Amino acid sequence: MASNDKVPEDVLSVLNSRSQDIFRKIVERYLDTGVPVGSRDLSRMLSVGLSPASVRNVMADLEDLGLIAAPHTSAGRLPTQQGLRFFVDAMLEVGAVDAEERAAIEKQIEGPAAQGSVEDFLTQASQLLSGLSHGAGVVIAQKSDLVLRHIEFIRLDAERAMVVLVGDDGSVENRVLTMPPGLAASALTQASNFLAHLAVGKTLSETRKALQTQREAMLSELDELTRNLVEAGLATLSGSGTMAPPTVIVRGRANLINDTMASEELSRIRQLFDELESRDGLIELLGDTEKAQGVKIFIGSENKLFSLSGSSVILSPYKDANQKVVGVLGVIGPTRLNYARIVPVVDYTANVVSAMMARKG
Template sequence: MPKAPEEFLSVLNTRSQEIFKKIVERYLDTGMPVGSRDLSRMLQVGLSPASVRNVMADLEDLGLIAAPHTSAGRAPTQDGLRFFVDAMLEIGSVDERERSQITQHIEGQARQGKVEDFLTEASTLLSGLSQGAGVVIATKSDMVMKHLEFVRLDPERAMAVMVGQDGQVENRIVPLPPGLTASALQQASNYLAHHVVGRTIAEARRHLGELRAEQRAELDELTQKLVDDGLATLATPIGGGQPTVIVRGRANLINDAMASDDLARMRQLFDELESKDGLLELLGDAESAQGVRIFIGSENKLFSLSGSSVILSPYKDANDKVVGVLGVIGPTRLNYARIVPVVDYTAHVISAMLARK
C-alpha cells in the first residue's frame, strides 16, 4: 500500500521536495527522465550535480523516483506521481474560452433532445481539450415514460413501444396470453398509458401494486395478465443493465503509444473498455466520491494492465443521483493541473443539462 503524503513530507526537507517537484514537472511536460546536471541548472538555489545526485538517491530509496530502462536520468514512479498529485499539485482553473466552448457545445446537443448526443459531445470535447481520450460511462437509467403502447406482431407476441420524456424510444417484445383479443390488447395499452406517464416502469409497477383490488377489477383476467407480465418484461434491463461506454479520441492514445513503442498497452486498454469489465465498480467508486477522482496506473484494475491514468468526475440527474462518470484517459504524464478542472466543469455542465430534462 502506498504511503500517505504525510509520511513522505515528514522525511523530505525543502530541498528534497523542490528537486522531486522539478523531476515530476519535467516528466509531465516532456515524458522524459531528467538527470542531475539538468536539475542543478533548473533549481533556484544553486546546487552542484553531485549534491543533486545525493538527493535523487534518497528519493529513489523512498520509491518516489526510478531510472526507466537504461537511462541515466530519473522519472517519478507511480507512488511518486500519487504523492505529487496528493501533496504538491496546484490545480488551475478553466479559462473563459474553454468554459464557453464546453457549455455552448453541450447545450447545443442537449437541445436536440437525446441524452446520448450530449454525452457523446462531452466525450469529444474532453478528448480535444486534453489530447487524450474522452470517456463517458453512463448507467442504464430507467426511462421516464411519455408514451407506451402495444402493437400485435402475431397471435403470441406484441411489440411494446416505449417513448421517454427525453425523446428516447425503446421497443421490446412482450408475450401475449393465449386467446387475448384485439380489444383486450387495446384496453391494456390504454390502461398502462394512463398509469405509466411521468413514471419509470419500476415506479409504475409499484404504483399499480398499491391500487386497491376494486380499482384493478376493471380489467378481465387475460388483460390483467398482459399488464402484469408486460410490466415485468419491460422492467428487465436490456443487456443485463451493463453501462453505456462512450470513448472519443482513441487516436490520441495510439499516437502517444507509437511514440513510446507501447501499442500493446493501448490495445489492452481498448479491450478492457469494450468488455466493460470493472465499469460498474468504477461507477461505484464515483458514486461515493465528492468530486474529481484521479487513478494512476494500477490503482484501478480497469486500467492497471494498460498503465494509463484516468481523471474522472461523477455527474448527476435532476434528483441529485449519480448516474454516470466522465473524464479523460491518457498516459501517466497527463497535465493533471489543467485537466482536473476541465473534467470537473464538464461534469457540472452535464449535471445541469440533465436537471432540465
C-alpha cells in the same frame, strides 16, 4: 515507471522542503518531457545551491519511499505510479479555468449540437475534451430509466405471452414469458389494466416501488395466477432494463497513438478501446466516480479497466435536472497528463453538461 512499494500515508511529513522541491522537479520534468532526470541536471534546476552528490542522497531517500525509480539502466529517475498518486493528492496545485476557456467550452457544448439530442451535445463534450487535453475525450452515459406510456400483455399461444412496454420517447421493449398453467383468457386483460393503472407516467423502478406498497390491494383485487403474471412481466422488463449497458462516446483516439510507440504499447491502447467498446467494467467505473462527488483521477493500474493500457484517466460525474448522477465525462491520456490544467477543465465541462441536462430535463 515500476514500483510495487506502497508509499506511506504520512510521507509528506517525512519529506523536508528540500526533498519536496527535488521530488516536485522530477515530476514536473516527467510531465513536461517524459524523460528521466539525473542529479546533475536537478542540481542546476534547484533555486538553492546543492551539489549533484547531495541531490543523489535525496533521490536515494525518495527511491526508498517508493516515490521515484530508475527506468532500466538509466542514471536518471522518473516518478513511480505511487509517486504520481502522492503528487496529485498532496502537492498538485490546480488553478481555475480562465474566462476565455470557459466561454469556449460553453460555446461548443451549448452551440448547434444543443438543439439536437442529448447524445449530440455529449459527443461535442467528448470532442472538446479531446481537443483541450490532446488526449482522448470520453463520455459514459447511463441508460435512462424511461417514463412509461403504455404496458400490456398479449397472448402468443396457450403457454406463452408477450409483455409490451412503450416509453414516453416512443421506444418499445417486449419480452416473451411463460404463462402460469390454468390462466384464464380474461387474466391477460385484467393484468394489463392493473399494470397500466399502476405504471403509466412512472419509470420501471417507480412502478416496482408502487407495486410493493400496493401489494395488499393487489392481493384482494387479483387472483393468484394473475398476480403471478403481473409480477413475472414486470420482473422480466425490469431485468432487461437494469442490465442495459451504458452508452460510450470516445473522441480523439489517435491522440494516444504516435509513431514512436513500441508494438506492445500500441497493443495495450487498442485493448483499452476494445474494453471500452465492450462496456466491460463501465458500471463499476460509474459507481466509483459517482461516489467521488467531484473529479476523480485514476493513475495506471488503479482502475482495472485502464490498468493494462498504463493510462491516466480524469473523470467527473454530471447530473440531470434532479441532481442525480447520470454519467461521467473526462480525459484518457498517458500518465504524464498535465493534471493541473486538465482537472479544472474536466470539472467545468461537467458543470456545463449538467446545466444542459437540466434544461433538457
